[in-house]
Amino acid sequence: MSEWTRTFGVGGVLMTTFFLASAAAQDGNGDAAKGKTVYEENCALCHLADSEEANIGPGLKGLFQWEAHTLSDGTEHESHTVELIRDQIVNGSSAMPPLGDSIAEEQMNDLLAYLQTL
Ligand code: HEC
Numbered sequence: 271m272s273e274w275t276r277t278f279g280v281g282g283v284l285m286t287t288f289f290l291a292s293a294a295a296q297d298g299n300g301d302a303a304k305g306k307t308v309y310e311e312n313c314a315l316c317h318l319a320d321s322e323e324a325n326i327g328p329g330l331k332g333l334f335q336w337e338a339h340t341l342s343d344g345t346e347h348e349s350h351t352v353e354l355i356r357d358q359i360v361n362g363s364s365a366m367p368p369l370g371d372s373i374a375e376e377q378m379n380d381l382l383a384y385l386q387t388l
Contacts, residue, residue, distance in 0.1 A: 277308060284294070289366075291295035298382070299379045299383075300380045300381070300382050300383025300385070301379075301380045301383060302380070302382075302383040302384040302387050303376045303384075304380040305377075305379075305381040305382070305384025305385070306384050307382035308373065308377045308378075308381040308384070309381055309384055310371050310382055312369055312372065312373060312381075313330075313381075316366070317329060317330050317343070317388055318331070319331065319345070320328070320388075327366055330388055331383060331388050332388060333355065333385055333388055334350045334351075334352075334385070334386055335350070335351055336350050341363050341364075341365070342363070342364055343363050343364035343365070345363055350384075352382055355382065356378065356382060359373065359378065359381070362380075
């Protein structure tokens with residue numbers, strides 16, 4: 271194998287890895303890094319990101335792995351799916367204001383991607 275082929279071969283593998291990684295990031299159509307900013311602007315006031323400890327609302331660490339439980343207004347959160355969390359953000363609950371109007375669709379996807387990293 272010539273030096274050129276070897277270099278190209280390694281480059282090819284790196285390129286493939288890069289494309290696979292970016293495809294995975296696009297799966298939920300969201301950019302977690304941008305989502306962090308959305309979180310800081312809209313959620314950090316009431317929710318800690320690095321623990322489950324309550325501030326005004328519960329800390330959201332590991333949110334998507336949480337056990338089934340019931341919110342203060344009786345809403346059942348059986349499994350914490352992306353759809354359920356999106357619904358919670360858009361519509362709020364008795365103790366959380368609805369934020370659907372202040373977060374655009376693209377920002378919402380970024381935010382949901384970020385929340386999945388907690
Ligand atoms: C004004 C304070 C406030 C803001 C701002 C706020 N929340 Fe909440 N949030 C709460 C409270 C309080 C609860 C608990 C709701 C309940 O038990 O009824 C809650 C509950 C939640 C839950 C449900 C967790 C569970 O128990 O399953 C999620 C998810 C959530 N918030 C995400 C967000 C996100 C994401 C944002 C930003 C876009 C946000 N919240 C902004 C106060 C807030």
